[in-house]
Amino acid sequence: MRAAILREYGEPLDITTVPTPEPESDGVVVDVEACGLCRSDWHAWQGHGEWNDDQVPHGQILGHEPAGTVVAVGDQVERFAEGDSVVVPFSLGDGTCHHCRSGHGNVCADGLALGFEPDAPGAFAEQVAVPAADYNLVHLPAELSPRDAAVLGCRYMTAYHALADRADLAGGDWLAVHGCGGVGLSAVQLGDAMGARVVAVDPGESARDRASELGATETVDPKETNSVEAIQTRTGGAAVSVDALGIAETCRNSVRCLRERGTHVQLGLTTDEERGEVSLPTDWMTRWEISFLGSRGMPPTRYDALFDFITASDITPGALVGREVVLEDVSARLAAMGAYETEGVEVLTSF
C-alpha cells in the first residue's frame, strides 16, 4: 500500500509503498477513506516534543485522524466486522487498565498514540491497523461520511471533551477560543451549540470569518487590538477559555481573558520556542481562583454522547473541512500549516 513516511524532520514525507498491515488478534485493519491533517502532524514533522519525551522517530507513518471501512478483523474482536464504517480515535487505550475501565482511556499509561510511535503506524496510508479494537474503535453513524468524520478522531472530539467533560461549559457562558485552526473551530461550533456565547481570536481574517459562520458571536484580531482587553471589555471576562494553538502568547492571553473563577483549558501543544514551558500570572490566578486544565483527546467511551449531541444540535462537523488533499500534497499542506496558511480542517481523501 502507499504511505507517507517521516524520514527527516522538516523534509518532505517519503511517499512510498509498504506492506499492508495485518490485524492483531484483538485488532482490526481499516481501509482509510479520509484522514485529517492536524497541527500535531506538523509538530511531529518538525521534530518537536523531545522536551516531553514525545518526539516522533524517523520512519514513522504519520496521520492520526482516520475514518474508513473495516477490511480485516482479528479473531478476538467481537464488536466489529468487515464492511463496518468507523472512525479511529488517535489516543488508543489498552482497554484493560484502571483508566480505560473507568472511562479515561485517553490517559492510558500503556496506550498508544496513533501515527506518533512505531507500534502505531499512522493513517497517511491506504490502510491502518487499530489495536484493542473493541475498546478503541468507534462505529460511524450512517449520516456521517468518512470525509466529514475525519475530524472526529482528533480535533472535534478533543474540543468536545475539553468543553463538556473538562471545563463543564454551561449555556449562557462566554467561551473564548484562542486560535481558529481545526480544534479551535471545533470548539467554536460546539460551544455555540452548547448555548455558550463564543468570542473567537485569530490573526487571520478568513479564520475569523469561518469562526463567525460556525457560531462565534464576537471575533477579535490580535494584530489590531489587545485581545485580553477586548475580551474583558466585551464579555466581562470569559467563563471558559481555550488555548487552541499552544504558543506562550495564546496560553497567557487565554488565562488573562477569564473572569473570576474562570477555567482555562490547554489544548495546543507548544513549539520549540516554549519547549513545553510557559510562564503564567500565578498570583493573579490565585487571587481570582482561576483553574488551569490540560485536556487531551477524548475517551472512546464518550463517542456516544458526542454523536447524540451532534444529532440533537443539528450541527455538521463536515462544515469545518476547508480543503481535500491528495497524499502527494501532505508535506506541502503541513508546511502551509506551519506558516498559518491553511483554512479550516484539511482532509486527505485521495491516496
Ligand SMILES: [Zn+2]
Ligand atoms: Zn490531530
Ligand SMILES: [Zn+2]
Ligand atoms: Zn488502559
